[in-house]
Amino acid sequence: MxxxxxxxxxxxxxxxxxxxxxxxxxxxxxxxxxxxxxxxxxxxxxxxxxxxxxxxxxxxxxxxxxxxxxxxxxxxxxxxxxxxxxxxxxxxxxxxxxxxxxxxxxxxxxxxxxxxxxxxxxxxxxxxxxxxxxxxxxxxxxxxxxxxxxxxxxxxxxxxxxxxxxxxxxxxxxAGASSDRGVLTTQLRSDGRYRDKLYVDGGPGSTKTTGCLRMEGREVFRFAVGMVTDVVEAAFALTGTSAEELNWFVPHQANKRIIDASADKLGIAREKVVITVDRHGNTSAASIPLALDVAVKDGRIKRGDLVMLEAIGGGFTWGSALIRW
Missing domain, CATH: 3.40.47.10 (Thiolase/Chalcone synthase)
Known part of the structure; x- marks a missing residue:
């Protein structure tokens, strides 16, 4: 089959x-x-x-x-x-x-x-x-x-x-196994109660303006580290894999302290974490594919590697994707 x-x-x-x-x-x-x-x-x-x-x-x-x-x-x-x-x-x-x-x-x-x-x-x-x-x-x-x-x-x-x-x-x-190449699982979540923690104060349907980004930095940090655990652990559980088997962790590039704290909480060794926030800053939806391209082009991510993508964003939204490269 x-x-x-x-x-x-x-x-x-x-x-x-x-x-x-x-x-x-x-x-x-x-x-x-x-x-x-x-x-x-x-x-x-x-x-x-x-x-x-x-x-x-x-x-x-x-x-x-x-x-x-x-x-x-x-x-x-x-x-x-x-x-x-x-x-x-x-x-x-x-x-x-x-x-x-x-x-x-x-x-x-x-x-x-x-x-x-x-x-x-x-x-x-x-x-x-x-x-x-x-x-x-x-x-x-x-x-x-x-x-x-x-x-x-x-x-x-x-x-x-x-x-x-x-x-x-x-x-x-x-074959339907975790050894398959490709997307093994995706885990998506959202909770609209946290709108005021990270949002843009404008829009065509409300203010008729573009608006500017507003953020409560400390609250975003706290939720970012706390919320990612469930989607990453759910991906591991569903595929029968673990943090130890992971070759690379490619998180949303918002803040190195958030990235380090999240990896530590998940038991992912820091040498497995791809970091490009130093050169790109937070590029929102572009940050993970930018980091992926850097790690592929410099030879870190190779065919057959187990790669975890993870992000949290305004809304709040958060999610993970576990991919066999």
């Missing part, structure tokens, strides 16, 4: 041209390199220029992922773009990526789960592929969070950056 698996066959990423260091931010807001680095682990972030929209970054990441997979647009029949910073209220950024790729078939849509967006998008694409509705999917996380920051708020503006990452998922036959 065969079992459909969604196998990662390519990955890619794209960053804005301009990188901004902590020292450069000292001229913009009352802060310091030492303050930012000590509390977050961030050293720099990329900030999009006016012509570097979310779809532009998404197109570049998608092209890189397709090239890595050795595939063309004719081989793709589904695009899911996880983003909280779309080019427009509508049409979806995914359709603009589709058009930019020269793709005129299949389906494309956006998915909004803030920083957990890429994990939610992986889960969604996985279910489409397993059901036989599509053969191959481009799953993209793309953000221009610099557009929704209050640059006078030193507690938030120093944390975020822009970028995009993408993977190509392909439906392949597996």
């Amino acid at each position: 065969t079992f459909k698996r969604s196998v990662v066959v390519g990955c890619g990423s794209a960053l804005p041209r301009k990188a901004v260091t902590n020292a450069e931010l000292e001229a913009v807001v009352e802060t310091s390199d030492a303050w930012i680095a000590q509390r977050t682990g961030i050293r720099q972030r990329h900030i999009a220029a006016e012509d570097e929209t979310t779809s532009v970054l998404g197109i570049k990441a998608a092209q890189a992922a397709l090239a890595d997979a050795g595939l063309g647009v004719d081989d793709i029949d589904l695009i899911i773009c996880a983003t909280s910073t779309p080019d427009n209220t509508f049409p979806s950024t995914a359709t603009q990526i589709q058009a930019g790729l020269g793709m005129h078939h299949g389906a494309a849509f956006d998915l909004q789960a803030v920083c957990t967006g890429f994990v939610y998008a992986i889960a969604t694409a996985d279910n489409f592929l397993k059901a036989g509705a599509h053969r191959r999917a481009l799953v993209i996380g793309a953000e221009t969070f610099s557009r929704i920051l209050d640059w006078s708020d030193r507690t938030t503006c120093v944390l975020f950056g822009d970028g995009a990452g993408a993977v190509v998922l392909e439906a392949q036959d597996g």
Whole structure:
């Protein structure tokens, strides 16, 4: 008996041209390199220029992922773009990526789960592929969070950056075992009671404005470390795997202290944790695919490795995806 698996066959990423260091931010807001680095682990972030929209970054990441997979647009029949910073209220950024790729078939849509967006998008694409509705999917996380920051708020503006990452998922036959290549399980959660901990204070249906990001940092830290445990442990339990068997842990890149505390709580050795927050900052839905691409390209993540993705975002939303690379 065969079992459909969604196998990662390519990955890619794209960053804005301009990188901004902590020292450069000292001229913009009352802060310091030492303050930012000590509390977050961030050293720099990329900030999009006016012509570097979310779809532009998404197109570049998608092209890189397709090239890595050795595939063309004719081989793709589904695009899911996880983003909280779309080019427009509508049409979806995914359709603009589709058009930019020269793709005129299949389906494309956006998915909004803030920083957990890429994990939610992986889960969604996985279910489409397993059901036989599509053969191959481009799953993209793309953000221009610099557009929704209050640059006078030193507690938030120093944390975020822009970028995009993408993977190509392909439906392949597996045996239904944890040794199969592909997505082994996804675990998704949300709880809307925590809206005021992390949100944007605007929107077309309320204020008719874009709004700016607002965050209660200490509360987000507390919930981030506390909430991730269930989705990671549930993934291990469902697949019969464990933290010891894990080759790589690729969490949402929000804050190095959150990442370290989460890994410690889950019993995941720190040398197995992929960290890119120092160079990218928090890029929301783009952070996990950006980190994945770095770790694949530098040779850390190899075929057959067991890789855990995990994220928590505004809402709150949180989730995990366990993948055999």
